[in-house]
Amino acid sequence: xxxxxxxxxxxxxxxxxxxxxxxxxxxxxxxxxxxxxxxxxxxxxxxxxxxxxxxxxxxxxxxxxxxxxxxxxxxxxxxxxxxxxxxxxxxxxxxxxxxxxxxxxxxxxxxxxxxxxxxxxxxxxxxxxxxxxxxxxxxxxxxxxxxxxxxxxxxxxxxxxxxxxxxxxxxxxxxxxxxxxxxxxxxxxxxxxxxxxx
Amino acid sequence: xxxxxxxxxxxxxxxxxxxxxxxxxxxxxxxxxxxxxxxxxxxxxxxxxxxxxxxxxxxxxxxxxxxxxxxxxxxxxxxxxxxxxxxxxxxxxxxxxxxxxxxxxxxxxxxxxxxxxxxxxxxxxxxxxxxxxxxxxxxxxxxxxxxxxxxxxxxxxxxxxxxxxxxxxxxxxxxxxxxxxxxxxxxxxxxxxxxxxxxxxxxxxxxxxxxxxxxxxxxxxxxxxxxxxxxxxxxxxxxxxxxxxxxxxxxxxxxxxxxxxxxxxxxxxxxxxxxxxxxxxxxxxxxxxxxxxxxxxxxxxxxxxxxxxxxxxxxxxxxxxxxxxxxxxxxxxxxxxxxxxxxxxxxxxxxxxxxxxxxxxxxxxxxxxxxxxxxxxxxxxxxxxxxxxxxxxxxxxxxxxxxxxxxxxxxxxxxxxxxxxxxxxxxxxxxxxxxxxxxxxxxxxxxxxxxxxxxxxxxxxxxxxxxxxxxxxxxxxxxxxxxxxxxxxxxxxxxxxxxxxxxxxxxxxxxxxxxxxxxxxxxxxxxxxxxxxxxxxxxxxxxxxxxxxxxxxxxxxxxxxxxxxxxxxxxxxxxxxxxxxxxxxxxxxxxxxxxxxxxxxxxxxxxxxxx
Numbered sequence: 001x002x003x004x005x006x007x008x009x010x011x012x013x014x015x016x017x018x019x020x021x022x023x024x025x026x027x028x029x030x031x032x033x034x035x036x037x038x039x040x041x042x043x044x045x046x047x048x049x050x051x052x053x054x055x056x057x058x059x060x061x062x063x064x065x066x067x068x069x070x071x072x073x074x075x076x077x078x079x080x081x082x083x084x085x086x087x088x089x090x091x092x093x094x095x096x097x098x099x100x101x102x103x104x105x106x107x108x109x110x111x112x113x114x115x116x117x118x119x120x121x122x123x124x125x126x127x128x129x130x131x132x133x134x135x136x137x138x139x140x141x142x143x144x145x146x147x148x149x150x151x152x153x154x155x156x157x158x159x160x161x162x163x164x165x166x167x168x169x170x171x172x173x174x175x176x177x178x179x180x181x182x183x184x185x186x187x188x189x190x191x192x193x194x195x196x197x198x
Numbered sequence: 199x200x201x202x203x204x205x206x207x208x209x210x211x212x213x214x215x216x217x218x219x220x221x222x223x224x225x226x227x228x229x230x231x232x233x234x235x236x237x238x239x240x241x242x243x244x245x246x247x248x249x250x251x252x253x254x255x256x257x258x259x260x261x262x263x264x265x266x267x268x269x270x271x272x273x274x275x276x277x278x279x280x281x282x283x284x285x286x287x288x289x290x291x292x293x294x295x296x297x298x299x300x301x302x303x304x305x306x307x308x309x310x311x312x313x314x315x316x317x318x319x320x321x322x323x324x325x326x327x328x329x330x331x332x333x334x335x336x337x338x339x340x341x342x343x344x345x346x347x348x349x350x351x352x353x354x355x356x357x358x359x360x361x362x363x364x365x366x367x368x369x370x371x372x373x374x375x376x377x378x379x380x381x382x383x384x385x386x387x388x389x390x391x392x393x394x395x396x397x398x399x400x401x402x403x404x405x406x407x408x409x410x411x412x413x414x415x416x417x418x419x420x421x422x423x424x425x426x427x428x429x430x431x432x433x434x435x436x437x438x439x440x441x442x443x444x445x446x447x448x449x450x451x452x453x454x455x456x457x458x459x460x461x462x463x464x465x466x467x468x469x470x471x472x473x474x475x476x477x478x479x480x481x482x483x484x485x486x487x488x489x490x491x492x493x494x495x496x497x498x499x500x501x502x503x504x505x506x507x508x509x510x511x512x513x514x515x516x517x518x519x520x521x522x523x524x525x526x527x528x529x530x531x532x533x534x535x536x537x538x539x540x541x542x543x544x545x546x547x548x549x550x551x552x553x554x555x556x557x558x559x560x561x562x563x564x565x566x567x568x569x570x571x572x573x574x575x576x577x578x579x580x581x582x583x584x585x586x587x588x589x590x591x592x593x594x595x596x597x598x599x600x601x602x603x604x605x606x607x608x609x610x611x612x613x614x615x616x617x618x619x620x621x622x623x624x625x626x627x628x629x630x631x632x633x634x635x636x637x638x639x640x641x642x643x644x645x646x647x648x649x650x651x652x653x654x655x656x657x658x659x660x661x662x663x664x665x666x667x668x669x670x671x672x673x674x675x676x677x678x679x680x681x682x683x684x685x686x687x688x689x690x691x692x693x694x695x696x697x698x699x700x701x702x703x704x705x706x707x708x709x710x711x712x713x714x715x716x717x718x719x720x721x722x723x724x725x726x727x728x729x730x731x732x733x734x735x736x737x738x739x740x741x742x743x744x745x746x747x748x749x750x751x752x753x754x755x756x757x758x759x760x761x762x763x764x765x766x767x768x769x770x771x772x773x774x775x776x777x778x779x780x781x782x783x784x785x786x787x788x789x790x791x792x793x794x795x796x797x798x799x800x801x802x803x804x805x806x807x808x809x
């Protein structure tokens with residue numbers, strides 16, 4: 001275990017967004033590369049519109065990730081990216097969505113969300129390595145809004161911080177997703193990689 | 199194709215959730231009977247057993263509550279069946295009565311009780327540490343820390359339980375139940391048939407004359423199990439050094455990562471206790487003698503710590519033992535938290551703190567889903583009773599009705615308490631009480647509350663929020679449901695007949711999305727006294743989509759005529775609604791088409807979904 005380079009990935013989103021499905025897919029990708037993987041997630045109340053946080057840890061035993069420990073932060077919703085920033089290691093990689101899913105207090109006009117610029121500014125204080133993408137729009141373009149998560153995973157794989165590239169994710173999609181979902185997700189993967197390089 | 203969890207495919211490796219790994223471990227042991235009551239973080243264990251049960255060689259049931267589940271399991275093990283019973287930590291309180299006596303009676307066929315504890319209260323009302331139950335009841339404890347161990351310990355725990363005729367506690371915590379990791383499979387033999395019940399009243403009927411020798415037998419059994427713990431592969435020492443750490447459960451993972459991060463693995467001795475009770479005293483004593491100072495790392499109560507302090511005192515050891523003086527007794531640990539304690543003890547600087555400062559961000563509290571029928575019931579109840587009634591709440595999704603603007607939960611004790619504790623409020627104060635209870639909770643322990651309320655002439659309005667499933671924990675069946683994820687319920691129980699059978703005469707059933715009728719029923723029952731029951735019956739929209747495979751044909755939209763009063767948003771707090779340009783708006787993707795909002799504001803209209 002100690003000869004594997006430890007990489008800690010923190011993922012965050014809103015309940016019902018598919019964060020946990022994406023987490024499992026990424027963990028399966030890591031496992032398929034012959035690497036030791038532990039992944040963690042919190043269920044329950046979070047499913048009802050709360051914040052969902054999950055982890056994928058390569059070469060670690062703990063399924064949990066503490067403040068300042070994440071090498072990679074994947075935010076499926078921009079405000080949740082910002083909320084999770086304390087978990088990021090200084091100089092770590094951030095891949096975040098730019099499409100908001102406002103909490104009820106914001107929808108009701110009682111509070112306001114930070115703007116994308118606020119979020120980018122907060123991120124840039126922690127790291128220079130950040131990529132932003134419209135994951136829901138990309139998902140819709142690929143054929144299903146949920147596949148936007150796979151687009152983001154594709155971007156993470158293409159960013160070069162993992163010991164494997166998008167082709168490993170492509171193989172994991174083919175091996176683990178039901179046949180009828182594969183085409184959409186493979187398309188999303190392609191669009192995600194392209195969005196990173198755009 | 200058979201589910202991989204059932205296959206006799208030793209050597210295969212699968213990425214499994216901790217809870218799925220527990221299922222696999224039970225199958226590898228040859229489990230014959232599984233009973234449960236669902237509860238997060240344990241729910242995926244019975245859910246998985248249920249889903250694959252058409253192909254499985256075991257008997258599985260969702261029991262109506264944890265006491266019943268453990269009694270079913272107790273009967274099964276007495277009949278010689280290798281048995282697993284699963285619940286969350288607070289469920290063990292419900293099952294405590296049979297549990298303590300079952301440990302006297304024993305488990306001839308083997309019996310493992312899974313208690314999924316929840317440090318940090320991720321989805322629970324408390325953080326209780328059920329390792330303490332094991333000490334009250336007299337049962338050995340296994341505490342996995344990885345998916346692989348969750349599988350292996352379930353298998354070995356079942357076999358150990360059978361070998362020693364002792365119920366065994368498999369104690370997990372949320373992070374173990376909900377981690378995912380690689381699990382290497384062993385063989386999965388055919389369990390065959392249970393041996394059958396063999397009559398022996400002196401062993402199985404705890405009248406006082408028989409209980410006294412049973413207690414002696416239990417204590418002897420625990421000594422034999424202590425020997426097992428001494429030799430268990432789950433208790434082992436790594437590293438070396440004068441600074442020692444003893445850890446159990448998921449804390450073992452935190453300690454391992456902390457030592458590696460700090461580069462201290464070679465300077466610290468670690469005793470990991472996976473088989474943590476009865477305490478392997480010789481192994482622990484040898485360890486305590488080998489170090490100058492020891493830190494005990496365990497979440498929640500100082501259970502192992504106290505055991506070790508006693509052991510040290512008994513043996514005249516004077517080494518420093520720390521634990522709860524430096525680590526918290528509440529909540530979860532993290533790698534960094536543990537690492538900093540170790541660094542300090544070793545004279546190293548702490549891990550640099552995060553410098554990131556953030557503005558206060560809007561919170562994202564969980565909410566009743568768009569189209570949740572409970573919103574309609576609460577809305578009507580508040581309209582009729584306002585703030586004049588005391589709202590007694592219970593355990594389930596509907597507890598989320600506590601949040602503004604509905605604010606329909608004033609107090610809550612435990613499963614089933616809304617009716618009985620509500621009766622207590624009414625009796626003590628004469629205040630108007632409206633008690634809310636879900637359908638699954640009603641069958642769990644609401645029935646006895648209704649019987650009590652009728653018998654003792656309480657003055658209470660009971661509202662059964664019947665959404666045709668157990669929604670909070672993931673749509674498990676309960677006695678009232680018509681349909682489940684794997685088929686129809688052959689014996690659906692009717693809640694209205696049940697309450698009438700218990701002597702309630704004033705019973706109304708409404709669809710809470712029909713506000714006119716719901717309001718009328720509330721008004722009518724408000725005018726009466728004694729025990730009255732309103733059944734608000736309408737399926738959970740998520741369940742409808744998943745199991746009935748249907749969605750409402752219409753969605754709501756806000757007409758141009760909207761005057762921007764926002765009564766709809768302010769009073770219903772439906773997550774599908776939002777403000778846009780001074781007017782209300784409905785997100786058609788989130789709208790579940792319940793049409794409650796149309797009845798609140800005339801400027802909201804219906805249209806065909808997708809149009």
